[in-house]
Amino acid sequence: MPDHPTSAPPAQVALLKGAVARLAPVLPMLTELGERFAAAGHELALVGGPVRDAFLGRTSPDLDFTTDALPDEILAAVTGWADAHWDIGREFGTIGLRKGPRMLEITTYRADTYDRTSRKPEVMFGHSIEGDLVRRDFTVNAMAIRLPSLEFVDVHDGLADLAARRLRTPAPPEESFADDPLRMMRAARFTAQLGFTVAPEVRRAMQERAATLEIISAERIRDEFSKLLLAPEPRAGLTLLVDTGLADIFIPELPALRLEVDEHHRHKDVYQHSLTVLEQAIALEGPAGGPPESVPGPDLVLRLAALLHDIGKPATRRFEPGGGVSFHHHEVVGAKLAAKRLKAMRYDKETVKQVARLVELHLRFHGYGGGQWTDSAVRRYVTDAGPLLQRLHRLTRSDSTTRNLRKAQRLSAAYDDLEARIDKLAAEEELSRVRPELDGNEIAEVLGIKPGPVLGEAYKYLLSVRLDEGPIGKDAARERLLAWWAQRSN
Structure with missing residues (x-):
């Protein structure tokens, strides 16, 4: 050469x-x-x-x-x-x-x-x-x-x-994309991976032929989308997918986030907010090959959750009297929508489960205003997050995109305090392994019952006692269980 x-x-x-x-x-x-x-x-x-x-x-x-x-x-x-x-x-x-x-x-x-x-x-x-x-x-x-x-x-x-740093096709783009519509997805992926921009004629062909992506299998689309999302700068690729109409074909919930912002700007641009949250979550990933608790990047579950965390907002938006806008329970609706969409894209069950759970939990931190977290609330937060806790930390921190510096500092300090509380209680109580102080066999023996739904109900009751009050000892747990049983039987 x-x-x-x-x-x-x-x-x-x-x-x-x-x-x-x-x-x-x-x-x-x-x-x-x-x-x-x-x-x-x-x-x-x-x-x-x-x-x-x-x-x-x-x-x-x-x-x-x-x-x-x-x-x-x-x-x-x-x-x-x-x-x-x-x-x-x-x-x-x-x-x-x-x-x-x-x-x-x-x-x-x-x-x-x-x-x-x-x-x-x-x-x-x-x-x-x-x-x-x-x-x-x-x-x-x-x-x-x-x-x-x-x-x-x-x-x-x-x-x-x-x-x-330009993407063109060797043959006319209309012919190239007609031969293989997945090439349009690759254009978006290379935009994210390599920092290239598509030539104007390529963009036009993508817009004109977006609907032909429907003949491509969900698995092939999923693989290209994952590669894009795991790229160093996925925002540019995602923007291209949305702007050309390709996203409408396989993940319509993403362009649906472009809610019309009212003239009084009573709520932020949810679509742009979601892209910013994704970028901020990426910045919080640990180095590749780092320990699991650092969430080594690129992390597909965290990135999917960051991108989709607000997809329940369009369905839950309400204009309130006095000029406010609400999105009540959008995290619950969003978790269901995320699970449905990821299943349709043929993601594996564990990925679907983890992303949906993160979407469901992403507002949990904000439910404790003023940072006044009781030990019980901390235990429940950790228990509900389970193995997703470190990802939830990063998703929650990333969800702050306010331009109000004071508010941003206040939220960051409150979350710093929560993490410190989690570390303290974890050291004292092994929070990651919180269980009732009586196991299933012991509960069955105390109540004289066999395994079944009633035993599960009793187990959940003792777990709630453990979460609310911390360790109380087996004898006290036995007394609380008998008192609950007596009340339940009346």
């Missing part, structure tokens, strides 16, 4: 030099593999994400290649060179292999045609790298490096787009 073409603008020259340096550790392997294919009479090129990432100064963990060799010919070329290989993608022309710590995929040139009602490709192998590149999603992913010559192939000006 030449250091730079003499006619390249300075920004592109810098990218080319950086790419050469970034690929240096794998150049011997790339050259060796390219020579094997050349010896067998085949073309081979590094392509797509690894090339783009090299120009961006990033290291790509996996390497993707394209070739004119058919799957059997690919296998013949790598047999004896690769440490392992697999052909699970043979139907689509892809052979996977491992060389040392590196994972590689080699795919025959493609010239897919699509059934545009189902997004199922009819696989047709192509004959040239130019034909292969034109079917890729964006120009920045349609650059290649021929091997072993290291010739840079950029027939769609992807390098110029990379330098401009």
